Amino acid sequence: MPPPPIIPTRIGIVGLGLIGGSLALDLCAQGHEIWGVSRRDTTCQRALQQSIVHHASTNLASLAPVDVVFICTPISAILPTLSELAAHLTPTTVVTDVGSVKGSLVTQATELWPRFVGGHPMSGKAEAGLTAATPHLFQQRPYVLTPLPSTPADAVEQVTALIRQLGSTLYIANPDDHDQAVALISHLPVMLGASLLHTCTTSPQQTLAQQLASSGFKDTSRVGGGNPELGRLMAQYNQPALLAALAHYQSQLTQLTQAIADSDWNRVESYLTAAHQDRPAFVTGA
Amino acid sequence: MPPPPIIPTRIGIVGLGLIGGSLALDLCAQGHEIWGVSRRDTTCQRALQQSIVHHASTNLASLAPVDVVFICTPISAILPTLSELAAHLTPTTVVTDVGSVKGSLVTQATELWPRFVGGHPMSGKAEAGLTAATPHLFQQRPYVLTPLPSTPADAVEQVTALIRQLGSTLYIANPDDHDQAVALISHLPVMLGASLLHTCTTSPQQTLAQQLASSGFKDTSRVGGGNPELGRLMAQYNQPALLAALAHYQSQLTQLTQAIADSDWNRVESYLTAAHQDRPAFVTGA
Numbered sequence: 001m002p003p004p005p006i007i008p009t010r011i012g013i014v015g016l017g018l019i020g021g022s023l024a025l026d027l028c029a030q031g032h033e034i035w036g037v038s039r040r041d042t043t044c045q046r047a048l049q050q051s052i053v054h055h056a057s058t059n060l061a062s063l064a065p066v067d068v069v070f071i072c073t074p075i076s077a078i079l080p081t082l083s084e085l086a087a088h089l090t091p092t093t094v095v096t097d098v099g100s101v102k103g104s105l106v107t108q109a110t111e112l113w114p115r116f117v118g119g120h121p122m123s124g125k126a127e128a129g130l131t132a133a134t135p136h137l138f139q140q141r142p143y144v145l146t147p148l149p150s151t152p153a154d155a156v157e158q159v160t161a162l163i164r165q166l167g168s169t170l171y172i173a174n175p176d177d178h179d180q181a182v183a184l185i186s187h188l189p190v191m192l193g194a195s196l197l198h199t200c201t202t203s204p205q206q207t208l209a210q211q212l213a214s215s216g217f218k219d220t221s222r223v224g225g226g227n228p229e230l231g232r233l234m235a236q237y238n239q240p241a242l243l244a245a246l247a248h249y250q251s252q253l254t255q256l257t258q259a260i261a262d263s264d265w266n267r268v269e270s271y272l273t274a275a276h277q278d279r280p281a282f283v284t285g286a
Numbered sequence: 287m288p289p290p291p292i293i294p295t296r297i298g299i300v301g302l303g304l305i306g307g308s309l310a311l312d313l314c315a316q317g318h319e320i321w322g323v324s325r326r327d328t329t330c331q332r333a334l335q336q337s338i339v340h341h342a343s344t345n346l347a348s349l350a351p352v353d354v355v356f357i358c359t360p361i362s363a364i365l366p367t368l369s370e371l372a373a374h375l376t377p378t379t380v381v382t383d384v385g386s387v388k389g390s391l392v393t394q395a396t397e398l399w400p401r402f403v404g405g406h407p408m409s410g411k412a413e414a415g416l417t418a419a420t421p422h423l424f425q426q427r428p429y430v431l432t433p434l435p436s437t438p439a440d441a442v443e444q445v446t447a448l449i450r451q452l453g454s455t456l457y458i459a460n461p462d463d464h465d466q467a468v469a470l471i472s473h474l475p476v477m478l479g480a481s482l483l484h485t486c487t488t489s490p491q492q493t494l495a496q497q498l499a500s501s502g503f504k505d506t507s508r509v510g511g512g513n514p515e516l517g518r519l520m521a522q523y524n525q526p527a528l529l530a531a532l533a534h535y536q537s538q539l540t541q542l543t544q545a546i547a548d549s550d551w552n553r554v555e556s557y558l559t560a561a562h563q564d565r566p567a568f569v570t571g572a
Binding site: 122124141142144169171173177178180181182184185186188189190191192193194195196197198199200201202203204205208209210211212213214216217218219220221222223224225226227228229231232235236239242243245246247248249250252253254255256257260261263265268269271272273274275276278279280281282283 | 408410427428430455457459463464466467468470471472474475476477478479480481482483484485486487488489490491494495496497498499500502503504505506507508509510511512513514515517518521522525528529531532533534535536538539540541542543546547549551554555557558559560561562564565566567568569570
């Protein structure tokens with residue numbers, strides 16, 4: 001079945017960093033008309049020079065003509081941005097965001113703007129900012145939408161159509177399920193890795209451990225040693241789901257520790273065998 | 287300063303798998319005369335065909351003429367092998383091993399053979415067996431020797447000289463310090479990763495978690511989803527050090543969890559900042 005024809009859409013993008021810039025790149029290339037908004041005029045000028053936006057402004061009011069807005073600010077700025085933006089949009093406009101935690105944010109955003117569709121593209125790279133923007137960043141990557149029962153179906157369809165054009169793999173989830181899943185696969189690994197590093201640095205064998213650490217330690221600790229500000233935001237915005245995941249993890253680790261303390265090597269090997277067999281389902285295409 | 291001239295040595299290697307085969311390859315290339323011993327005659331024949339050994343046998347008695355023996359069997363076979371080997375060696379022969387846990391093994395091996403020098407090359411790859419043997423596997427990788435105060439200095443020097451010829455970075459540690467360090471950087475990450483996988487597979491959000499898991503989850507869980515038999519052996523042979531590391535880790539994770547539960551975001555960020563700053567010292571060259 002051929003893909004449906006692309007209907008050119010007037011798209012606003014607030015926040016021209018890695019995600020906003022990469023969205024602008026791909027959506028511009030698809031033939032849509034892009035309005036960019038950045039707090040900094042230099043970023044607006046750069047986006048215009050790179051021809052990834054057709055219009056750019058530091059003023060949210062400039063988005064009055066658009067059909068769909070992607071809010072690509074840091075998570076703490078999403079609701080304040082939407083609150084200000086709401087005064088300028090026409091009532092049919094659809095607003096979506098790219099925040100990594102959805103839960104209460106989706107409820108609050110929907111109160112501000114009924115045609116809000118929560119979104120979370122699971123794409124990223126270590127670098128930040130417009131200079132890190134990359135074509136096809138979202139291709140073959142998961143992109144989750146978290147509509148509420150009250151979200152108008154045509155608003156969801158409009159965002160869905162754009163996301164399919166990015167080549168993403170679309171998932172629909174309710175906001176709380178989304179937050180629990182990202183707590184498990186994204187936020188929990190950060191806390192485990194950071195705790196592993198602290199365990200080593202507070203050990204009498206710290207120096208020898210540093211000398212002997214190899215690729216296994218490097219991989220296990222990678223996200224735990226990542227950007228601390230991002231890690232704090234994960235904990236802050238996804239606190240209940242992360243605490244539940246941590247409690248569940250502590251009980252799993254305690255089970256394994258008990259098997260080791262009991263010298264029950266068959267139980268230890270069964271536990272590790274299940275992990276070995278279950279892992280491939282989590283890392284397909286990752 | 288030029289490296290000291292290589293004095294050709296008669297070297298026995300018991301166990302021609304990844305480590306034994308790779309040692310044979312490099313030491314043969316350095317001009318030493320190599321006696322290989324494998325349980326299987328087909329492995330002996332293959333090692334001879336590949337010209338990585340000069341002599342090969344399934345019989346430990348064949349090692350009577352050698353000056354230095356590397357025991358490269360699985361860890362459970364090291365002491366039985368040494369026990370049988372001791373009857374065939376001349377008293378001046380030095381014996382070393384490549385087991386990943388040292389502790390009581392070094393004490394027991396020294397009782398069987400006073401000129402025993404515990405060793406642990408921190409080199410590996412996913413594949414096993416002679417077909418996986420690789421030249422320069424030990425180059426620029428840590429190689430730990432764990433002599434006891436009673437170990438003859440000339441025996442340590444003889445093994446040291448060979449290890450330097452492999453291009454390894456040599457470390458000397460006492461056996462218990464070694465075991466604590468590898469518990470932290472090698473065995474603990476396996477248990478954390480396996481527990482992370484179990485946390486996800488026993489969660490109601492397992493399916494969504496699988497769909498959304500990305501490179502961060504892949505890396506954090508890699509060694510946890512590794513060879514379960516190797517994982518069991520780590521726990522079995524390094525039980526006290528691993529249990530101490532797990533207890534220490536649990537207390538570190540509890541500190542971080544408490545900061546999140548307290549909504550003390552500054553404390554969370556400080557914890558993550560320390561992890562971020564401390565990690566580079568563990569991953570230099572890894």
